[in-house]
Amino acid sequence: MKIGIDIGGSHIGIGLVDNNGSIILKNEKFIKDKTNIEKLIEEFIIENVLQMKELYDIESIGIAIPGTIAENKIVKAVNLGIENYDLAEKLEKILKLKVKLKNDAKCAALAEYKYGELAPFRNSVFLCIGTGVGGAVIYDGKLLEPKNVPGFEFSHTIIQKNGNLCNCGKRGCFETYASMKKFKEKISDEFNLNTLSGEKIREFIRANQENITLRYIINNYIEDLSIGISNIINIFEPEALCFGGSFAEYEDILLAPLKTMLLKGNLLFNKRDDIIIKHAKLKNDAGIIGATLI
Ligand SMILES: [Zn+2]
Numbered sequence: 001m002k003i004g005i006d007i008g009g010s011h012i013g014i015g016l017v018d019n020n021g022s023i024i025l026k027n028e029k030f031i032k033d034k035t036n037i038e039k040l041i042e043e044f045i046i047e048n049v050l051q052m053k054e055l056y057d058i059e060s061i062g063i064a065i066p067g068t069i070a071e072n073k074i075v076k077a078v079n080l081g082i083e084n085y086d087l088a089e090k091l092e093k094i095l096k097l098k099v100k101l102k103n104d105a106k107c108a109a110l111a112e113y114k115y116g117e118l119a120p121f122r123n124s125v126f127l128c129i130g131t132g133v134g135g136a137v138i139y140d141g142k143l144l145e146p147k148n149v150p151g152f153e154f155s156h157t158i159i160q161k162n163g164n165l166c167n168c169g170k171r172g173c174f175e176t177y178a179s180m181k182k183f184k185e186k187i188s189d190e191f192n193l194n195t196l197s198g199e200k201i202r203e204f205i206r207a208n209q210e211n212i213t214l215r216y217i218i219n220n221y222i223e224d225l226s227i228g229i230s231n232i233i234n235i236f237e238p239e240a241l242c243f244g245g246s247f248a249e250y251e252d253i254l255l256a257p258l259k260t261m262l263l264k265g266n267l268l269f270n271k272r273d274d275i276i277i278k279h280a281k282l283k284n285d286a287g288i289i290g291a292t293l294i
Helices: 037-055 087-095 104-115 180-190 198-207 212-236 251-264 283-291
Strands: 002-007 011-017 023-030 061-065 068-070 073-077 082-085 099-103 124-129 133-139 240-244 276-279
Touching: 002 037, 002 104, 002 283, 011 037, 011 283, 023 037, 023 283, 037 061, 037 082, 037 087, 061 087, 061 104, 061 283, 068 099, 073 087, 087 099, 099 104, 104 124, 104 133, 104 240, 104 283, 124 212, 133 212, 180 198, 180 212, 198 251, 212 251, 240 283, 251 276
Parallel strands: 002 061, 061 099, 124 240, 240 276
Antiparallel strands: 002 011, 011 023, 068 073, 073 082, 124 133
């Protein structure tokens, strides 16, 4: 048995995963306040791992992090406000188990490649669209990983000159237009919904399909998303694209128009309508399962 942990921009999930990639036990915590977030993460992990250790024989711990990892340390996780943080060393000392860290999108891509929608393809791209946008590339059957610095920061490629200020300090990053957080904020602000609950936002969209302002916001979002994704397709020419994160909960609202704009619009250098575009099969569990594969 291995323990997989997925630290997201707004929640932490921990799961006990067997050798077939099935989650046997799971616990989750929402992150409401990010002050002293390191302590919150450590305490939640330690408490849960100690409980699991009492019941099962644990081999190791893998943690999916929404940020940049180098030499098993968190270099920065901009959406959590964390920099230069040696989480693995702290946990190993207390838990007496090997702890490995990896970028969350890379973990989710590994899980989808081993157990999910990407399994049939040698060349694919995984995009996790949630609080931010994470990405990973499987090329010729292998997860691409640059040598010196982590890379594949699709979310911080610029799609708008002098555009929105990003958490990373640059302007116009893909993530500042394409994250689900931005999408939900825009709708909530425009219509005074006072909520960022995915369920409430989806209900509102379904009940107001004909509203012109709402349609404009959705079309604009799909346009920005398509520009960023087409840049990735034009570089890697994947056989398949797979979407994880809370984006996966908007299948009818966002995925269908995105497919149309990508495949029928004028964004692809090589006009292709054979790219497979799917939602992640493992949904929000991909991070936990993938963390046990690193
Ligand atoms: Zn950025």
